Amino acid sequence: MKSHFAWRSLALAPAAVVLALTLGCTGGGSTPTQDNPGGDTNTNVEPPKPKAAIPIKDAKGVLKGKVTLKGEWNKPEKDDAKKKAIDAGANASDKDHCLKGDTEDMRLLVKDGGVKNAVVWVIPGDSNSFFKIDKAEVDEIVKKRAANDKTKPVLDQPFCAFKPHVLALFTKYPSEDGKKMFDTGEQLTVANSAAVGHNTKLTRGANELANVNIPKGTDPAKVTIPANDAQVVRAQCNVHGFMEGFIWAVDTPFVAVTDENGNFEIQGVPTDKDLKIVCWHELGGSGGFINDGKSNGKKVKVGADKPLEENFVLEPKQ
Numbered sequence: 001m002k003s004h005f006a007w008r009s010l011a012l013a014p015a016a017v018v019l020a021l022t023l024g025c026t027g028g029g030s031t032p033t034q035d036n037p038g039g040d041t042n043t044n045v046e047p048p049k050p051k052a053a054i055p056i057k058d059a060k061g062v063l064k065g066k067v068t069l070k071g072e073w074n075k076p077e078k079d080d081a082k083k084k085a086i087d088a089g090a091n092a093s094d095k096d097h098c099l100k101g102d103t104e105d106m107r108l109l110v111k112d113g114g115v116k117n118a119v120v121w122v123i124p125g126d127s128n129s130f131f132k133i134d135k136a137e138v139d140e141i142v143k144k145r146a147a148n149d150k151t152k153p154v155l156d157q158p159f160c161a162f163k164p165h166v167l168a169l170f171t172k173y174p175s176e177d178g179k180k181m182f183d184t185g186e187q188l189t190v191a192n193s194a195a196v197g198h199n200t201k202l203t204r205g206a207n208e209l210a211n212v213n214i215p216k217g218t219d220p221a222k223v224t225i226p227a228n229d230a231q232v233v234r235a236q237c238n239v240h241g242f243m244e245g246f247i248w249a250v251d252t253p254f255v256a257v258t259d260e261n262g263n264f265e266i267q268g269v270p271t272d273k274d275l276k277i278v279c280w281h282e283l284g285g286s287g288g289f290i291n292d293g294k295s296n297g298k299k300v301k302v303g304a305d306k307p308l309e310e311n312f313v314l315e316p317k318q
């Protein structure tokens with residue numbers, strides 16, 4: 001589990017103590033340093049640095065860009081995976097219904113060179129900083145996200161494909177001192193508006209996060225997904241093995257999924273602060289990250305005067 005918030009520094013603190021004690025035991029005067037000009041051997045262990053808050057209130061920065069495709073993707077083997085799977089007998093009784101829906105291969109959707117369904121998010125520039133967001137701001141963000149068709153945390157299965165195919169959630173935020181993390185209250189709604197049943201399984205690596213059976217005509221299920229900005233959640237259906245979708249649950253409100261033209265825009269980003277941007281696509285190599293710095297992020301600083309443009313290139317893994 002990777003995060004850029006409190007527990008990273010808490011985890012480092014004992015190591016710092018051990019290091020200081022070890023150095024103390026070696027004897028001999030210590031070398032004068034900026035923090036210890038006299039080179040005193042009885043150096044006190046410094047308390048952990050306070051976290052540096054990056055307030056998001058009234059922030060007006062804009063980060064936008066496009067994800068484009070480079071090269072060809074040889075996909076004939078799995079092309080039309082849905083039709084093939086149904087023809088091969090995977091739950092054949094649902095075949096007619098399944099084939100009414102979208103049967104294109106959702107893994108790579110490109111329009112005029114732009115790649116849909118890449119996920120982009122912005123995090124603080126180093127592990128000692130955190131986005132300062134109070135509960136009222138979180139509630140407002142979660143409410144706005146739920147009211148917007150592009151960001152609402154609802155995974156439906158109207159035919160035999162997840163809709164949307166890729167979804168991003170904002171599920172954790174830091175306490176006022178940046179040392180703890182709280183749930184935002186944003187949950188994933190797993191719906192089934194189909195005339196057939198689905199059984200939705202959510203996994204992150206080897207961890208199963210949910211396994212919900214949703215017969216036709218039943219109410220949606222609500223699932224809480226812990227934030228993790230290093231590993232994607234995979235959605236599958238136990239009834240229709242060809243169904244696959246992806247969900248990112250992150251601890252930053254600055255997250256977006258590229259539209260059908262490959263574009264994204266993230267508003268309200270703090271300006272003149274050291275930040276990092278991450279970009280993921282399911283066909284990206286190395287965990288799917290297609291930005292410099294991979295899951296650690298690429299350094300960016302957004303100016304106050306104009307939007308910062310960051311573009312990414314997907315070279316699809318074959």
Ligand SMILES: [Cu+2]
Nearest residue numbers: 198237239240
């Ligand atoms: Cu299904």
